[in-house]
Every structure is written in structure tokens, then in C-alpha cells.
Amino acid sequence: MTDPVFIHPLPQDCGAGSAFALTGAEARHTEVKRMRDGEPLVVTDGVGSAIRGHWSAGQVVVDEQLGVTPQVPRVTVVQAIPKSDRAELAVDLMSQAGADRIIPWAASRSIAKWDGKEEKARMKWENAARSAAKQSRRLLLPEVTELLRHPQDLGSFFDANPASSAPKILILHESATQGIQAVDFSGVEDVVLVVGPEGGVSEDELEQFAALGAQPIRLGPEVLRTATAASVALGALGVLTARWGNETGKATIG
Structure with a gap:
């Protein structure tokens, strides 16, 4: 144990x-x-x-x-706000699966809204991430950021240092023709996973993310619910990148 x-x-x-x-x-x-x-x-x-x-x-x-060092590549999840009964489940699962940062997103088709209660709602997500991190024996806590209101503002969450490589942005989308296993992660330092609401990402939002260099991908033949999609994608990234094999990025406990 x-x-x-x-x-x-x-x-x-x-x-x-x-x-x-x-x-x-x-x-x-x-x-x-x-x-x-x-x-x-x-x-x-x-x-x-x-x-x-x-x-x-x-x-x-x-x-x-x-010794505690971050996993590489670092993974940020942009999570469209799910219904209240599934929001904390989504945060719990992605925190267990290793998300480094969680950006709540006010997607146009999200049923749940944070209007007027942003700080209280964010604290709930932060508490869920903290609890899941403890249960999964994580030494680095996932960061829960302020609310993302528009896709084009995503760049403000990343280092503006020109020496830093641009993040690889992947939109989990049921109509995508390319699977995550076909993505080239060579030399990638930051991966962004965009998870839409149950109603899907709107065409306008897809265009805005595409303008940032995002590419739509699918995880497999099944269509996953918004609460579970990020955790499944993080598992795939563990295999497809050095995250699970990067022993310098974790400390052995027990």
C-alpha cells in the first residue's frame, strides 16, 4: 500500500x-x-x-x-462547463488521470453557466482537483484557472516567451477523421485538450480554435461524454508520449 x-x-x-x-x-x-x-x-x-x-x-x-518535476509534455484541459452533477466528476477524473492544468470554458452550448458565481464555482473545481490529487497520490496539484470565455483568448494562458514552442491544441470531436494515435508529439512541450459540452463545439468555436492552430481528433469509435473524455484522452497521451515513461517526472511513494 x-x-x-x-x-x-x-x-x-x-x-x-x-x-x-x-x-x-x-x-x-x-x-x-x-x-x-x-x-x-x-x-x-x-x-x-x-x-x-x-x-x-x-x-x-x-x-x-x-524530487518533484513536471511530466512532459504538460497537459492543459480546456473543459466546457458540464451540468452541475457532472462538473466535479469531470474534474475528479481528469485530475486522477494527470491533468496539469484545467481551464473551465464557457462554451456557447454549455447548459450550465457561471454568470455571477465564477469564484464560487471555480473553488468547487479546485477542491475536487485537490481531493482527487490526494487520492491518486499526486505530488503536483492541477491548477484550476479563471474562466475562458472565448476560444481566441486561450493564448493568454500560455507563456508569451517567443523561445517557447506553441502548444499542440487538440479538439476532441466526434466528426474528426484523424485519431489521436496519428498525432505527432515529437518535441511537444505543451498539449491542450479541448473538451466540448454535451451539445458539441459550435462551428464558430471550431473556427476560432482552428485559427490558433488546433486540430480536431477522435479517441475511438465511441462518442464519450464530456465528463469522461479528458480522462480517456490523458490515458492515451500517457502511452503515446513520454508521460508515463518519464521517471524523472514523478516521485515514488511507498
Whole structure:
């Protein structure tokens, strides 16, 4: 069984042998799990630093620092807002499957709307991503961004550094003729997966994404629901790219 993961700020000095206390929700989590002295655990700040340690007298005693580097290529999911009962499921599944960043998208055919409640809705997605990351033993938390209102604004979410390569943007579309297995990912640093609403991506939106260099692809013969499409695509990317074979991009837990 792998070590439980707690997401909590790490002290500035957390070398081997040092100790610190967990606070807030993570302190309550230790009570729920009934942590006993000597039991191993991992604590990550979710953004690049993590330690393996053990529980002792109500504190975390650090055994070692863990190297944490992002997977390559980095994957951003542009997720059209699903119906309320499926939104958190979509975020949960894509977080388990390894999404690095999640951009909620107010697609024209999305039934659910965030008008007037953007921050509250985004926090729900953030909490779902955090919970799924802990359950799947992730050391890097998926970032949940502000709402994307128009496809042409997607470029603002990426580094404007001219030395950076442009992201490969893939639209999951049932009418696409090319499968994801035919896409060339050589040298690609960023992949963007665009997942439309249940009603599909409109022609106008397809044109706007196409102007950014996006290409429509399909995952297979089945038409997937918006809540599951990203997680299936992430699984495919794990096989088709170095993400699952990139041992430098993960830290072994347990």
C-alpha cells in the first residue's frame, strides 16, 4: 500500500530529522486516518516540493526530501462547463488521470453557466482537483484557472516567451477523421485538450480554435461524454508520449 499524501505548506527548513505540525484540514485528516506513531506519510506543497516522513507524537518527522518535476509534455484541459452533477466528476477524473492544468470554458452550448458565481464555482473545481490529487497520490496539484470565455483568448494562458514552442491544441470531436494515435508529439512541450459540452463545439468555436492552430481528433469509435473524455484522452497521451515513461517526472511513494 502506498503512503498517504497530505497537501500542506512545508517549512523553510525541512531537512531530514526536522519536525513540523500539520494544521487545518490536513490536521483533521490525520485524525480521520488515525495516524499512529511510526506510520509513513508524504507531505507536498502541491507546487514542487515534497517530503517523505513518519508520524510521531502528533508531528511529521522528515526522513527525506523528494524530487518533484513536471511530466512532459504538460497537459492543459480546456473543459466546457458540464451540468452541475457532472462538473466535479469531470474534474475528479481528469485530475486522477494527470491533468496539469484545467481551464473551465464557457462554451456557447454549455447548459450550465457561471454568470455571477465564477469564484464560487471555480473553488468547487479546485477542491475536487485537490481531493482527487490526494487520492491518486499526486505530488503536483492541477491548477484550476479563471474562466475562458472565448476560444481566441486561450493564448493568454500560455507563456508569451517567443523561445517557447506553441502548444499542440487538440479538439476532441466526434466528426474528426484523424485519431489521436496519428498525432505527432515529437518535441511537444505543451498539449491542450479541448473538451466540448454535451451539445458539441459550435462551428464558430471550431473556427476560432482552428485559427490558433488546433486540430480536431477522435479517441475511438465511441462518442464519450464530456465528463469522461479528458480522462480517456490523458490515458492515451500517457502511452503515446513520454508521460508515463518519464521517471524523472514523478516521485515514488511507498
